[in-house]
Amino acid sequence: MPPTCIDHRDEIQVGSPLPRELVRNTEAGYLASCHDCQWMGLFPDGTVADDAIQTHSDRCHYGPSSYTVVFLVDGTRAQCLESNRDQLTPIQADRPTFPRTTGDVSELVARGDRIRLPGDREQMVYSVTETRVFGLATWTVSFCDPDVDLVDGDPEWRGMNELIARDGDVYSRFGEDYLETPAFEIDGRAAHQSDLSSFDHDRAVTDGGTEPDSSPTERSPSEIHEIGLALDDGDRVLFNDRQRPLTVTGRHDRPHEKSYRRHRNGECTVIELEGNGTAYHLICIEKPDYGPMLYKEADWEETTYCGDLRYEYPRMGERVERIRVEEPAYDSATDQWRADR
Structure with a gap:
């Protein structure tokens, strides 16, 4: 999908939620997202976005509204705006920008990969999950000890949230120096997971042939x-x-x-x-x-x-x-x- 800009009212996009690819490829516009459900919208200016999200909240939810309006500065940066009509114009000098993903974390690291955390601590990836922050695409990478058998084990895992992909590396979306150092280094495929013929999410393969998967x-x-x-x-x-x-x-x-x-x-x-x-x-x-x-x-x-x-x-x-x-x-x-x- 080519990069797009939301410049006019006839280009407004609304969904519950909006496709991740659409949001990732929108380089300019205002993204409003509801915190009480998955409703989202892309708008040409902050006032229209604020009107739309408040109308949605009044019609669909009870009590105080909870939402964010994010200014998409360009394809690499975004900025959260105050819920104040006098402060819905870019760019607010007192509101810092934060990085947007330019790639797909799940294409850089996958289940079974070995990674090295800060402090030279080796871990193994347990799962890579798509998430969103302020409606923008992020990922969570869960990991466990490298000697765990992912096929038969149920390991104790830990996770890193709000991750993005930039220039072939994985970074945290937040922090003072978020693009200074990658969140972890990717060392390669775990040895006992390198042959995936014995394990797959859709089927279990045995020496006697194939059997239907008994997973949930x-x-x-x-x-x-x-x-x-x-x-x-x-x-x-x-x-x-x-x-x-x-x-x-x-x-x-x-x-x-x-x-x-x-x-x-x-x-x-x-x-x-x-x-x-x-x-x-x-x-x-x-x-x-x-x-x-x-x-x-x-x-x-x-x-x-x-x-x-x-x-x-x-x-x-x-x-x-x-x-x-x-x-x-x-x-x-x-x-x-x-x-x-």
């Missing part, structure tokens, strides 16, 4: 939330590319930050799970815009409000895109139904 089935976001809300204690569930199931141990309703109004997507329920020696929370809602989030215990903080225990999730979790509940199997030796392993 791809479903729509609403279907995944429905499955999550219907889980019962004791259910064993596989998420995304995980090879080991997590077991449901309970559930609780999550209080809303705005207690005076109902969440626009319906009630929020937290499904409690455990596995791999740690606890997990799966956050499901009634009317989703995208898939639920899965958090491990290290991702949340416990707080109290009016004597009640509450959970806050300041760190990024894992977006659930595939889910499968293991069917029970009958064990004739014990005359009982058991979880299918």
Whole structure:
């Protein structure tokens, strides 16, 4: 797709969300994005963008609006604008610009690649996930210890967020010297992952031929939330590319930050799970815009409000895109139904 500029009202683009490629190839214009849903729009000036996002917020959401308007300076820079009509014109001297991606991080690094973090610490890529910040394309790269078997293991992983691609390297979008040093160096393919004939996301290949993949089935976001809300204690569930199931141990309703109004997507329920020696929370809602989030215990903080225990999730979790509940199997030796392993 060739680079474009949004100069006139007849060039306005709106979507929920807008395609990543379209936003990446727009070199000039104003990008408005809603924080309460995936609605986005490209506009020729800041005032039109502000009018559009406020109209969307008033019609589709309750309570205070939450959104950003970003000025696309050119194909390499952007600038967040104040929500003030007197300050919606470029370029505000007191508002710093930040870098935009000019490439695709997923084309530079992939699952199984070895990377070297600052401090000469070697790690292995666990996943590369598309994300957005202020509506602009970014990526999250998760990584784990280099000796982990990605085929059969379920490693403890860490991640770097808000990454962009520039000139063949991967950089962080934020920080004082964001383009001074790459976020990590790419060392090459992990030795035990170099032969991908034994592992693929779509099928499992064995010495005896091919078998259908037993990984979680791809479903729509609403279907995944429905499955999550219907889980019962004791259910064993596989998420995304995980090879080991997590077991449901309970559930609780999550209080809303705005207690005076109902969440626009319906009630929020937290499904409690455990596995791999740690606890997990799966956050499901009634009317989703995208898939639920899965958090491990290290991702949340416990707080109290009016004597009640509450959970806050300041760190990024894992977006659930595939889910499968293991069917029970009958064990004739014990005359009982058991979880299918």
